[in-house]
Amino acid sequence: MxxxxxxxxxxxxxxxxxxxxxxxxxxxxxxxxxxxxxxxxxxxxxxxxxxxxxxxxxxxxxxxxxxxxxxxxxxxxxxxxxxxxxxxxxxxxxxxxxxxxxxxxxxxxxxxxxxxxxxxxxxxxxxxxxxxxxxxxxxxxxxxxxxxxxxxxxxxxDDEAVKISEALFGKIQEYIYANYVPENPQENFEALKCCSFSEEPLGDGQMADDSQMADDSQIIGESEVVAEICDAAPILSKISSKSDFDKSINELLKDPKRFKSFRKKMNEIMTDRSITNSMLARDSDVDRKVLSKINNSDSYTPSKETAIAIAIGLKLNYIEAVEFLSYAGRALSPSSKSDLIVQFFMENKELFYRENPDRNQYKVNTLNTILSTHGENSLGASRSL
The missing domain is CATH 3.40.220.10 (Leucine Aminopeptidase, subunit E, domain 1)
Structure with a gap:
C-alpha cells in the first residue's frame, strides 16, 4: 500500500x-x-x-x-x-x-x-x-x-524546514491529548499519552516539548501565511465519556431540520460558495463517479470518509462540518485519534486555507499527509463509496 x-x-x-x-x-x-x-x-x-x-x-x-x-x-x-x-x-x-x-x-x-x-x-x-x-x-x-x-x-x-513540520506535529499532539474523550470514563490518560503519540526522536534526537516548538510565526514560514492556532474549545468539550457523545450525536441526527437529503445540502453549499464540481473533486479527492452517484439519488448515503472529504472540499470549518456530516448520519468521534486530527484540521482552517489556489492547502491531500505523519490511515476518499 x-x-x-x-x-x-x-x-x-x-x-x-x-x-x-x-x-x-x-x-x-x-x-x-x-x-x-x-x-x-x-x-x-x-x-x-x-x-x-x-x-x-x-x-x-x-x-x-x-x-x-x-x-x-x-x-x-x-x-x-x-x-x-x-x-x-x-x-x-x-x-x-x-x-x-x-x-x-x-x-x-x-x-x-x-x-x-x-x-x-x-x-x-x-x-x-x-x-x-x-x-x-x-x-x-x-x-x-x-x-x-x-x-x-x-x-x-534544514533547521527551518524541520521547525515548520515539528511545530505543527507538536500542536496536533497537544490537541489530541487535550480533547480526547475515552470510550470508558475510567480510562487512564497517562496510558493514552504513551500509546497514542509517536515517540520517535524529532530533529536532534530529543523528544519535542514546549521549549523545542517554534513560535506560531514559524509554523508556516512566511508572515503572510501565518495564522495563530485557534484555542476555541470544541463543541463537544464538555462531554466526559463516549456514551455522552453518542447521546448528543443521536439527538442531532434526529433533529427534523436534518431531514433534507445529503445531496441537497451539498448542492446548496456549492451554490452559496460558487464551488463547481471540478473544484470539489479536486480539493476533496473524491472520484467524479462517486460525486455523480451522490447527485443522482436523494437516498444515497456516502461513507464517513467520503462525507468528511466532501466537507473539506466545500471549505467547511469544524462547526459547519458537524452539521453537514449529520445529513449523512455521520459524526467525528472524540474517542478516535484519527477523527481528532480531522477536527484539528477543520478548527484551524486558517492555517491551511488561502484564496490563492497555488497556496491553498485546505484539501484532503494535505490532511492525508498529516494523518500519515501521525501514524493514521488516510481517508482514501477517491476509493470510498
Whole structure:
C-alpha cells in the first residue's frame, strides 16, 4: 500500500530503494545536499556515472547506481530555481517530484526518499517547497501511481524546514491529548499519552516539548501565511465519556431540520460558495463517479470518509462540518485519534486555507499527509463509496 511520510534526518542515512538527488544540470557535483550525497555514495564513482548521463534540463530525471548509499538507485532530477513565482517554477517543481516517482516505479522501487527539492541554494521558500512536495507526491500516489506499492518519504534536514513540520506535529499532539474523550470514563490518560503519540526522536534526537516548538510565526514560514492556532474549545468539550457523545450525536441526527437529503445540502453549499464540481473533486479527492452517484439519488448515503472529504472540499470549518456530516448520519468521534486530527484540521482552517489556489492547502491531500505523519490511515476518499 502506497503512502507518504515526512521524517527529520540526513538523507544519506536513510534506507530506501531510491534516493533522489537534486542535481546540478551539468554533470558535476554541486553544493548543498548534492555534495552530501556524492560524499556518502563515493564521490569519484558517482561522478563517473553522472558524467555518462550528461546535461539534464529542468524536470529531467535519470538514474545511477547508489554505490555506497543504503539504496539501489540514485534518481537525479534537475530542479528549478526560485524566481518569485513568475516563471512557472512551482509547476516545474511539481513535475520534478512526479517524474522522479514515475522513474522509481519504472525501476520497480517500493520506497523512495526525497530531500526538499529547490529549497537550498535554489531559494524556494521553505513552506512553499514543503507544500508542493506533499501535494505533488500525494497527487501521484492517488492518481497515476495508485496501483503501485511504493512508500515516499520527504526527508527534512534544514533547521527551518524541520521547525515548520515539528511545530505543527507538536500542536496536533497537544490537541489530541487535550480533547480526547475515552470510550470508558475510567480510562487512564497517562496510558493514552504513551500509546497514542509517536515517540520517535524529532530533529536532534530529543523528544519535542514546549521549549523545542517554534513560535506560531514559524509554523508556516512566511508572515503572510501565518495564522495563530485557534484555542476555541470544541463543541463537544464538555462531554466526559463516549456514551455522552453518542447521546448528543443521536439527538442531532434526529433533529427534523436534518431531514433534507445529503445531496441537497451539498448542492446548496456549492451554490452559496460558487464551488463547481471540478473544484470539489479536486480539493476533496473524491472520484467524479462517486460525486455523480451522490447527485443522482436523494437516498444515497456516502461513507464517513467520503462525507468528511466532501466537507473539506466545500471549505467547511469544524462547526459547519458537524452539521453537514449529520445529513449523512455521520459524526467525528472524540474517542478516535484519527477523527481528532480531522477536527484539528477543520478548527484551524486558517492555517491551511488561502484564496490563492497555488497556496491553498485546505484539501484532503494535505490532511492525508498529516494523518500519515501521525501514524493514521488516510481517508482514501477517491476509493470510498
Amino acid at each position: 502506497n503512502q507518504l511520510k515526512i521524517i527529520h534526518d540526513d538523507i544519506t542515512r536513510v534506507t530506501a530503494d531510491a534516493i533522489v538527488n537534486s542535481a546540478n544540470p551539468f554533470p558535476i557535483c554541486g553544493g548543498s545536499t548534492e555534495a552530501l550525497i556524492f560524499d556518502a555514495a563515493g564521490h569519484d564513482q558517482l561522478l563517473e556515472a553522472r558524467e555518462k548521463i550528461g546535461y539534464l534540463d529542468v524536470c529531467d530525471v535519470a538514474h545511477t547506481d547508489a554505490f555506497d548509499l543504503n539504496a539501489k538507485y540514485i534518481i537525479h532530477v534537475s530542479a528549478p530555481r526560485w524566481n518569485d513565482g513568475r516563471s512557472g517554477e512551482k509547476t516545474s517543481l511539481k513535475f520534478c517530484y512526479q517524474n522522479a516517482m514515475r522513474k522509481a516505479r519504472e525501476l520497480g522501487c517500493h520506497s523512495i526518499a526525497f530531500p526538499l527539492l529547490s529549497s537550498g541554494i535554489y531559494r524556494f521558500p521553505k513552506d512553499l517547497a514543503l507544500d508542493i512536495a506533499r501535494e505533488s507526491i500525494e497527487e501521484f500516489l492517488q492518481g497515476d501511481g495508485k496501483d503501485c506499492d511504493i512508500t515516499a518519504t520527504i526527508v527534512l534536514y
